[in-house]
Amino acid sequence: MKEKKNREGVSNKNELFITSHMMMILTYTIFSVILIAEIFIMKWELWATFMIVFGVVIAWYIHLSNKGNDHMRLWICSILMMVTFFYYGTHDTSTFDLSVVICVVMFLYTMTGIDSLVTLCQITYYLTMVYEIFNLVTKGTKFDSLTITRTILHFSIVTMTGWIARTIISKWNDVLIQSKEEISTLKDSTRRINDFIANLSHEIRTPINTILGLCAISLSDEKDEEKKANLHAIENAGKKIGNQISDILDYSEIDRKDLANNYEDYMLSSVIYDVVNELDPYRNDDIELIINVDPSVPAIMNTDVSKLKKILWHLISNSLKFTNEGGVYVHISSVPHDYGINLRIQIKDTGIGMDQEQLERIYDEFYCADSGRTRSRGGLGIGMIIVNGFVRSLGGFMIVDSELNKGSSVKVSIPCRIVDPSPCMAVKDRGNISLGAYLHFEKYPNPAVRDYYDSMVRNLVTGLNLVMHRVDNINSLHSLTDNKRLTHLFAGPEEYNDASGFMEKLAKNIIVTIVANPGELELPPDSHVRIMPKPFYSFPVVGVLNSKPEDSLSVNEKISFPGVRTLIVDDEPMNLVVSAGIFDKYDMIVTTCGSGREAIELCRSNDYDIIFMDHMMPEMDGVEATKRIRSEHSRKMLNTPIIAFTANALSSTRAMFRDAGFDGFVSKPVDRVELERVLKNVLSTKILVTDTDTAAIIRTADREGEKICDAASAVRNLAAAGLDTEKGLFYCQNDTGFYLTILAQYLKESDSKKSIIKESLGSGDLKNYAIQVHSIKSTSKMIGAMKLSEKARLLEIASKNDDRAYVDNEHEEMMTMYDNLLDILRQNIPSVDSPSVDSSSVDNPSVDISPVDISPVDISPVDSHSLDSHSLDSSSVDSHSVASSHEDSNSGFDTDMDEDSVFEFEPSGDPMKGGTLQ
Numbered sequence: 001m002k003e004k005k006n007r008e009g010v011s012n013k014n015e016l017f018i019t020s021h022m023m024m025i026l027t028y029t030i031f032s033v034i035l036i037a038e039i040f041i042m043k044w045e046l047w048a049t050f051m052i053v054f055g056v057v058i059a060w061y062i063h064l065s066n067k068g069n070d071h072m073r074l075w076i077c078s079i080l081m082m083v084t085f086f087y088y089g090t091h092d093t094s095t096f097d098l099s100v101v102i103c104v105v106m107f108l109y110t111m112t113g114i115d116s117l118v119t120l121c122q123i124t125y126y127l128t129m130v131y132e133i134f135n136l137v138t139k140g141t142k143f144d145s146l147t148i149t150r151t152i153l154h155f156s157i158v159t160m161t162g163w164i165a166r167t168i169i170s171k172w173n174d175v176l177i178q179s180k181e182e183i184s185t186l187k188d189s190t191r192r193i194n195d196f197i198a199n200l201s202h203e204i205r206t207p208i209n210t211i212l213g214l215c216a217i218s219l220s221d222e223k224d225e226e227k228k229a230n231l232h233a234i235e236n237a238g239k240k241i242g243n244q245i246s247d248i249l250d251y252s253e254i255d256r257k258d259l260a261n262n263y264e265d266y267m268l269s270s271v272i273y274d275v276v277n278e279l280d281p282y283r284n285d286d287i288e289l290i291i292n293v294d295p296s297v298p299a300i301m302n303t304d305v306s307k308l309k310k311i312l313w314h315l316i317s318n319s320l321k322f323t324n325e326g327g328v329y330v331h332i333s334s335v336p337h338d339y340g341i342n343l344r345i346q347i348k349d350t351g352i353g354m355d356q357e358q359l360e361r362i363y364d365e366f367y368c369a370d371s372g373r374t375r376s377r378g379g380l381g382i383g384m385i386i387v388n389g390f391v392r393s394l395g396g397f398m399i400v401d402s403e404l405n406k407g408s409s410v411k412v413s414i415p416c417r418i419v420d421p422s423p424c425m426a427v428k429d430r431g432n433i434s435l436g437a438y439l440h441f442e443k444y445p446n447p448a449v450r451d452y453y454d455s456m457v458r459n460l461v462t463g464l465n466l467v468m469h470r471v472d473n474i475n476s477l478h479s480l481t482d483n484k485r486l487t488h489l490f491a492g493p494e495e496y497n498d499a500s501g502f503m504e505k506l507a508k509n510i511i512v513t514i515v516a517n518p519g520e521l522e523l524p525p526d527s528h529v530r531i532m533p534k535p536f537y538s539f540p541v542v543g544v545l546n547s548k549p550e551d552s553l554s555v556n557e558k559i560s561f562p563g564v565r566t567l568i569v570d571d572e573p574m575n576l577v578v579s580a581g582i583f584d585k586y587d588m589i590v591t592t593c594g595s596g597r598e599a600i601e602l603c604r605s606n607d608y609d610i611i612f613m614d615h616m617m618p619e620m621d622g623v624e625a626t627k628r629i630r631s632e633h634s635r636k637m638l639n640t641p642i643i644a645f646t647a648n649a650l651s652s653t654r655a656m657f658r659d660a661g662f663d664g665f666v667s668k669p670v671d672r673v674e675l676e677r678v679l680k681n682v683l684s685t686k687i688l689v690t691d692t693d694t695a696a697i698i699r700t701a702d703r704e705g706e707k708i709c710d711a712a713s714a715v716r717n718l719a720a721a722g723l724d725t726e727k728g729l730f731y732c733q734n735d736t737g738f739y740l741t742i743l744a745q746y747l748k749e750s751d752s753k754k755s756i757i758k759e760s761l762g763s764g765d766l767k768n769y770a771i772q773v774h775s776i777k778s779t780s781k782m783i784g785a786m787k788l789s790e791k792a793r794l795l796e797i798a799s800k801n802d803d804r805a806y807v808d809n810e811h812e813e814m815m816t817m818y819d820n821l822l823d824i825l826r827q828n829i830p831s832v833d834s835p836s837v838d839s840s841s842v843d844n845p846s847v848d849i850s851p852v853d854i855s856p857v858d859i860s861p862v863d864s865h866s867l868d869s870h871s872l873d874s875s876s877v878d879s880h881s882v883a884s885s886h887e888d889s890n891s892g893f894d895t896d897m898d899e900d901s902v903f904e905f906e907p908s909g910d911p912m913k914g915g916t917l918q
Contacts, residue, residue, distance in 0.1 A: 020074070020108065020109070020111035020112040021063060021070060021073060021074050021077065021112075022063070023108055023111065024074065024077050024078065024081070024108065024109075024112075025059050025060060025063055025077055027081075027104075027105065027108060028055075028056060028059055028077060028080065028081045028084070029056055029059075029060075031081075031084065031101070032052045032053070032055070032056050032084060035052060035084065035087075035088055036049055036052060036053075038094075042091070042093065044091060048087055051083075051087075052084055052087075055080040055081075055083065055084060056080075058076070058080065059076070059077045059080055062076060062077075063077070071114075074112060074114070074117070075117075078109075078117055078120060079120075081105070082120060082121070082124040085098060085101060085102065085105075085124055085125075085128065086124055086127065086128050086131075088101075089125070089128035089129070089132065090128060090131060090132055090135075092132070092136075095128075095129070095132045096150060096151075096154055098125060098128055098129075099125065099154040099157055099158050102121050102122075102124070102125045102158055102161075103157065103158060103161040105121055106118050106121045106122070106158075106161050106162055106165045107161070107165060109121065109165060109169075110165050110168045110169055110172070112169075113169055113172055113173055113176075114169070115165070115166045115169045115170070118162050118165045118166055118169070119162070119166075121162070122158060122159070122162045125158050126155075126158075129151070129154070129155065133151070190255070191256065204241075204245055208238050208241055208242050208245065211234065211238045214716055214719060215231050215234055215235040215238065218231050236281050239281070240281075247382055247383070247386060248382075250310065250386045250389075250390075251382045251385060251386055251389075253389075254385065254386065254389035254390075259389065259390075259393045261304040261307070261393060261394065262304050262306065263302055263303060263304055264302065264303075264304070264305045264306075265300055265301070265302050265419050266300070266301060266302070266303070266305040266308070267299060267300055267424070268293065268297055268299075268301070268332070268424050269424060269425075269539045271305060271308060271309055271312070272291060272293065272312075272332075272537060272539060273539065274309060275309055275312045275313050275316065276291070276535060276537065278309075278313055279313065279316060279317060279320070279535075282317050282320055282321070283320060283535070284320070285517040285520070285534075286325070287320060287323055287325070287326065287327055287328065288326070288327030288328070288444065288449050288452070288453075288534075288535075288536075289316070289320070289327065289328050289330075289534070289535035289536075290327060290328070290329050290330065290449075290452045290453055290456050290535065290536055290537070291330040291332070291456075291535060291536075291537030291538065292329065292330065292331045292332070292452075292455060292456040292459050292460075292537070292538065293332045293333075293424065293425070293537065293538040293539070294332065294333040294334065294459060294463055295423050295424065295425040295426070295460070295463030295464050295538070295542075296333075296334065296423055296424075296463060297332065297333065297334045297341075297343070297423070297424045298334065298340075298341060298416075298418045298419075298420060298421050298422070298423070298424060299420040299421075299422045299423060299424045300418075300419040300420035301340065301341070301343070301416040301417060301418055301419060302340075302416060302417040302418075302419050303343075303394060303414060303415075303416045303417070304390075304393075304394060307390040307393065307394060308343075308394075308414065310386065310387075310390060311345075311387050311390050311391060311412065311414075312330075312345065314383040314384075314386060314387045315345070315347045315387060315410050315412070316328060316330060316347060317383075318383055318384070319347055319348075319349035319351060319408065319410075320349075322349070322351040322352050322408075323349045323350055323351035323352075323407075324351065324352065325350065325446065326349070326350025326351070326407075326446040326448055326449050327349070327350060327444075327446065327448070327449040327452055328347065328348070328349045328350075328351075329346075329347070329348045329349070329448075329452040329455070329456075330345070330346070330347050330537075331345070331346045331347075331348075331455070331459075332344070332345050334416075337415070339415060339417065340415065340416050340417040340418040341415070341416055341418060342396075342413045342414065342415055342416075343413070343414045343415075343416050344411070344412070344413050345410075345411070345412040345413075345414070346409065346410070346411045346412075347409070347410045348407065348408070348409045348448075348452075349407045349408055349409075350407045350446055350448045350449070351407050351408060352404070352405060352407075353402045353403050353404045353405055353406050353407050353408055354402040354403075354404060354408060355404045358402075359400065359402050384400075387412075391412055391414060394414050394415070395414070395415050396412060396413045396414035396415060397412075397413060398410065398411065398412045398413075399411040399412075407448070423463075425463070425464065425538060425539065425542045426464070426542075427464050427466065427542065427545050427546060428546050429546075430464070430465065430466065432487065433466065433487050433488060433545060434467070434469075434484060434485055434486045434487045434488070435461075435466055435467065435468045435469065435486070435487070435488050435489075435490075435545070436468070436469045436470070436471070436477075436480055436481075436484070436486040436488065436489040436490070437457070437468055437469070437470040437471070437489070437490045437491070438470075438471055438472070438477050438489065438490070438491040438492075438495045438499075439453070439457070439470060439472065439490065439491065439492060439495065440472040440473070440492065440494070440495060441453050441454060441472075442472070443492070443494060453536070456536070456537075456538070457470075460538050460541060464542070464545075466545075469484055469486070474498055474499045474502070477499065477502070478502070481506065486506075486510050487510055487511065488510060488511045488512075488513070488544065488545060489503075489506060489510060489511070489512045489513070490513050490514075490515060490532075490541070490544075491503065491512070491513070491514055491515070492514065492515055492516065493514055493515075493516040493517075493520050493521040496514050496516075496521060496529070497521075503529060504524070504527060504528065504529060507527070507528035507529045508528055511530065511544060511547065512528070512529045512530065513529070513530045513531070513532050513544050514529055514530070514531050514532065515532045515534060515536050516531055516532075516533070516534060517533070517534045518533050518534075530544070532544065559586070559676060559679075559680070560585075560586045560587040561586050561587065561588055561679065561683055562587040562588075563587070563588075563589060564586075564588045564589065564609045564610065564683060565588070565589045565591070565606070565607070565608045565609045565610075566583055566588045566589065566590050566591070566608065566609065566610050566611075566612065567591050567592075567593070567599065567602060567603070567606075567608040567610075567611045567612070568580065568583070568590060568591070568592045568593075568611075568612045568645070569592075569593055569594075569595070569596065569598075569599040569611065569612065569613045569614055569617075569622065569625065569645070570592070570594065570614040570617075570645065571594050571595060571614060571617040571771075571775070572614075572775050572778065572779055576592040576594070577741060577742050577745045579592070579612065579645070580592060581732070581735070581738045581741070581742070582675070586679070591606075591608070595617060595619060595620065596613075596617055596619070596620035596621065596622060596624060596625030596628075597619065597620055597625070599611070599613065599625050599629065600625060600628050600629060600632070603629050603632065603633070603640075604632065607638070607640075608640055609640070609641075609683065610640065610641045610642075610643065610679075610682060610683060611629070611640055611641070611642045611643070612642075612643050612645040612666070613625060613626055613642055613643065613644060613645055613662070614645050615644055615645070617771070622644065622645075623660040626642050626660050626661050626662060627660055627661060629642065629661075630642070630661040641663040641664075641682040641683070642661060642662055642663055643662065643663060643664050643665060643666055643678060643682065644662045644664070644665030644666070645665070645666055663682055664678050664681075664682060665678075666678055714740060714828050714829060715729070715736055715739065715740070717827075717828045718743075718824065718825075718828050721824045721828070722824075723783070723784045723785060723821075723824070724784035724785070724786050725739070725784050726784070727781075727784040727786070728742075728743075728782065728783045728784035731782050731783075739783075740829055742782065742783060743783055743825055743829050744829055746779055746783055746825065747822060747825045747826065747829065750818075750822050753772060753775065753776065754815070754818070756768070756772050757769065757772045757773070757815075760772060761807070761811060764804075766799040766800075766802060766804065766807065767799075769799050769807070770796050770799040770800050773792045773795045773796045773799065773814070774792070774796045776788070776789075776792040776814075776818065777789050777792035777793045777796055780792060780821075785821055787817065788814070788817045788818060788821060791810070791813065791814045791817060792814060794806075794810065795807060795810055795811065795814055798810070
């Protein structure tokens with residue numbers, strides 16, 4: 001049993017034992033040098049010199065070359081040493097000196113933790129002494145009492161030393177084994193605690209989601225402003241708790257080294273837009289937030305966008321939290337590499353900073369610099385650990401610099417693949433833009449904030465190759481407008497108040513935009529001036545530059561397209577119900593059909609003003625159907641706009657959509673802003689009707705008070721049962737009755753869907769199986785069943801990759817989740833009326849008006865300029881990420897940023913090269 005413990009101790013020896021090999025070699029070398037010198041002095045056998053040198057060279061060679069394992073190298077070195085000791089001890093003059101050398105070596109061997117090496121030393125000594133005594137006897141040497149007692153004494157010393165050395169090794173090994181058991185216990189306890197925290201967080205998240213969902217429902221119905229304020233407070237508190245729960249789960253994954261990356265295509269404009277919105281509750285109007293993005297950053301990249309958002313959120317919110325005055329500056333740029341780019345992020349602030357001790361502890365668990373900061377600013381103390389873990393998981397790294405009372409700077413480099421290399425910002429009509437700026441940066445008392453704004457403006461003007469005429473007083477503004485024909489003018493709220501009448505006069509002919517905090521500036525009722533809400537960042541600026549005066553819509557402006565005949569093609573019945581309900585709100589005449597072949601037949605018999613075509617359908621997909629419709633329309637001299645209506649809106653499919661003849665695409669679930677952008681661009685303005693009534697338009701036709709109460713109660717019950725009703729209502733434009741209608745449709749089609757799935761899987765038809773689980777994925781996401789949607793998404797990927805083993809392993813779990821959801825729906829959905837939808841067949845199409853004169857505009861979103869011009873407006877950024885399959889970490893990326901050569905803000909040479917700032 002003890003031997004087994006010793007072997008376990010050896011296999012787990014610490015650094016002290018590992019260094020013993022070096023000490024053995026050094027001891028062996030020193031002893032060999034002394035022995036060689038003694039050979040020449042005592043005129044012993046010279047041939048032994050070569051043997052000793054050869055042994056030392058062999059010992060050093062295997063050590064330096066790392067030949068074999070540590071255990072083998074140590075034994076080889078020890079055997080060579082024992083041979084040398086044996087040679088040394090066989091000479092009469094060194095017989096009794098050998099015991100001293102052997103005892104020293106035995107004590108050195110205690111560092112190895114290998115008691116058999118101590119035994120080897122003892123055996124070597126005993127053999128040497130026996131050999132030497134035998135020689136003395138054969139030579140006729142007489143042993144006196146002193147020689148005998150000395151021999152016995154030396155034998156006893158070596159024996160006792162060996163016993164002591166083995167005892168030390170045994171105790172060391174016992175300690176190591178005990179330590180190993182304690183470490184294992186601690187690791188197990190940590191794992192169980194992490195699992196408990198993860199489970200607890202998941203359990204807490206469910207009621208939090210319910211609270212948030214009920215708040216959203218109550219807010220939509222509440223008219224009393226005081227109650228609304230209370231509900232908003234509850235909602236904000238719930239979101240804060242939700243964020244903290246998310247942080248705990250992230251920390252738990254990092255601590256367990258269980259992080260997995262989910263790589264997706266993303267647009268930086270969408271990421272920044274989402275982060276800015278999420279930071280809004282944490283912003284203080286007195287603290288400036290400036291986000292400076294280089295226009296040359298690629299338009300579409302690929303990384304784990306969820307982690308990227310959290311990295312930005314944690315770093316920016318942390319800077320805002322510890323900045324009492326001044327501002328926070330975010331600079332995002334890119335450096336090209338063979339694999340794509342390094343996305344470089346620097347965040348600077350004018351906050352309280354950290355001293356050297358605090359800086360060294362920022363990665364400590366739950367560390368918040370000091371208790372005073374913790375009490376005044378809150379936080380779990382795991383933000384920097386999460387950021388560092390995410391950055392490393394994505395193959396990047398982070399550098400933190402700070403000085404007490406002078407602010408902090410965090411630099412991050414994250415490798416990303418490039419999907420669309422075109423610039424993330426571009427101005428459509430650069431030659432016709434004359435840009436003015438009435439910005440008085442000296443109004444900011446903190447010089448760093450002035451530098452932040454100045455850097456952003458210079459970077460934007462340079463990157464977009466524009467000419468900006470900047471003035472800082474009203475007289476200069478008058479002079480500028482007298483001498484230059486401006487198309488756009490940017491100003492601050494103070495600047496507007498100084499010259500409000502003059503700016504209102506300018507706004508009738510040019511686009512005047514005021515950058516101000518929400519509620520900071522009140523415009524007259526008939527004002528043409530636009531307000532761009534802070535924080536001030538690049539994408540909304542470019543959105544304004546790409547807009548025209550007539551593009552501006554008031555916040556509550558409603559648009560409609562009365563009489564526009566719309567064909568919606570989708571193999572999913574519930575999607576047809578949802579789409580019909582959405583387009584019904586725009587007063588369109590909607591015809592629906594469930595396949596590409598049926599769409600072709602309908603187009604042969606009817607003229608439609610616009611067609612929305614699903615991409616992924618059985619038998620004939622949307623791409624093939626579009627090509628055939630285009631072919632037939634070309635013979636009729638028709639050019640009907642066809643929009644790709646798809647959940648697979650990966651940027652890699654855009655070229656395919658364009659080549660197939662699509663005029664654009666709208667991703668599912670439908671984002672209203674994106675849909676309206678496409679509709680306004682594709683359809684002629686002659687059929688666009690706007691309602692600028694500032695009061696919200698509430699549709700109450702054919703609804704009774706009792707049904708509304710039933711619907712609200714049903715939604716609350718569904719939220720309590722775990723359905724993300726907030727998301728489902730969002731996709732239904734917060735129309736509760738409409739939401740319950742699509743839930744009923746979801747339930748209605750479930751039996752046929754389950755039957756087809758079972759048949760496809762049983763026959764091994766993974767292609768059709770993929771289509772069916774794709775349907776479950778999209779429809780489940782639309783109603784808020786996010787876990788089921790994700791499970792279906794993974795099965796869809798596996799079936800497309802012919803991974804039958806994964807499908808077999810995970811199919812039953814998905815179907816169980818599906819059945820449980822259906823049971824919940826059956827128990828909670830009240831009887832509701834479906835919206836009025838014309839879903840006529842080929843023989844009975846619904847065409848109620850004569851063709852409308854339409855001149856479609858080709859706004860295919862695959863065009864990089866079109867993409868930039870539409871996606872950069874902060875009000876129309878698509879915040880829905882497009883998920884791709886899980887990939888491995890980008891650990892092989894080259895992140896070549898160092899301490900001294902990173903993040904040069906000022907360009908070399910002419911600082912305004914490529915643009916002009918006047």
